[in-house]
Amino acid sequence: MNKFLQFSYDLTIHTNLKPLIHISPASGYRARSEFGFKNCAYTKIDDGKKVYMNTSNIPHSSIQKVMNELLILINSNKKVKEKLFQVNFRTSGTKVLASLIYHKQLDEEWKNEALIIQNSLSNVSIIGRSKKTKVLIGNENLEITYKINESSFKILQNDLVFFQPNIYLYPLMISFITDHIQKPKDLLELYCGCGSFTLILASRFNKIFATENNRHSIRLLKESIKLNNITNIEIARLSDNETASALANERPFRRLENIELESYDFSHILVDPPRAGLSDKAINLSKQFKNMIYISCNPETFIRDLEKLNRKIKSIAVFDQFANTRHLEVIAILE
Secondary structure (H helix, E strand, O other): OOHHHHHHHHHOOOOOOOOEEEOOOOOOOEOEEEEEEEOOEEEEEEOOEEEEEOOOOOEOHHHHHHHHHHHHHHHOOHHHHOOEEEEEEEEOOOOEEEEEEEOOOOOHHHHHHHHHHHHOOOOEEEEEEEOOEEEEOOOOOEEEEEEEOOEEEEEEEOOOOOOOOEOOOHHHHHHHHHHOOOOOOEEEEEOOOOOOOHHHHOOOOOEEEEEEOOHHHHHHHHHHHHHOOOOOEEEEEOOHHHHHHHHOOOOOOHHHOOOOHHHOOEEEEEEOOOOOOOOHHHHHHHOOOOEEEEEEOOHHHHHHHHHHHOOOEEEEEEEOOOOOOOOOEEEEEEO
C-alpha cells in the first residue's frame, strides 16, 4: 500500500474526509540537502548502503550546479579537503549556502583557501564549521522572498535552523492554511522556528504570540520581523511545555517580562511539532482554543495525537514534501 493510501486508510478511523493531495516533483525539489564526504566524493546512505556521487538530482537545480563545481575545487585544494567529512547545502532558489564540516580546527590558512574557492563560484557563500568553531567566508544568512496570493514576505534562514525542505510545496502549504482561516483574532504559535508560517500569517491575524526553543531560530525571526516592518508579532524563547506553563500562570518567566499575555484574544493555535508529535502538556493547552492548525511531518504521531485531541477535522491536506520516501507532511484545520 502506498503512503497516500495508507494515510487515507488511517484517517477513516476519525473522519470520512478525503485529504487533498499535493504531489512533489520527483527530482530537483529539495532546498536543503546534506551529504557526507569521503574518498573525494559526496556520500549518501541509500537502502542501507553508502553511495558515492559527484552530484544528485534530488536537490534544487541551483544546488545541483554548485555540487560538481565545488567538489572539483575541494579535491584540488589539500587544505580545504583535509578532514572534511560533511557538506550541507541550502538555496534561496538562486543563491546557495554551502557548509563544510570538519574533524579539525579551522585556521587562517583554511579561511584564505576557502575564500579562493568561494570566489571561483557564482552566488555561493561558504561556511566552515568544526567543533565549537564557525568561520564565515560569505554571508551566513539566506534571504528568500515569497509571494502568496496578494501578500509577500521576506524570510531569513541559515544552516543552523529548520526550514521547509521542499521548494515547490512550501508556498502551497501556506496557501492551504491562509485559505482555511475563519474569523481570525489572535494566534498562538508553538514551534515557530524562524517564522516559516509566522511572517505571512501576521497579515491575517490581529496579533501573534509565537514561541520556539531554538536560539538561532528566534534570532533570525527577530531579524525577519524587522526586515518586513511587522509590528503585530511578539516572540519568546520557550519550549511547548514552558509556553503552557506561562499561559497557565504556573510560574513567571523573565523571557516574558515585556509581553502582556492577558492582552491577547486568541482564536487559533498553530502547532508544528517535531516528528515525536505533541507533548501531553501541549495537547492540554490546545484544548483552550476553539480553532487549531496542526502541521505534522509524521502521519503516525498525527493520528495518535488526533485521538487525544478529540477534535473535528474541518479540512486536511497531505503534501509529498519528501518525494520517493515514505514520509509525508500533513496540515489539518481542526475545531
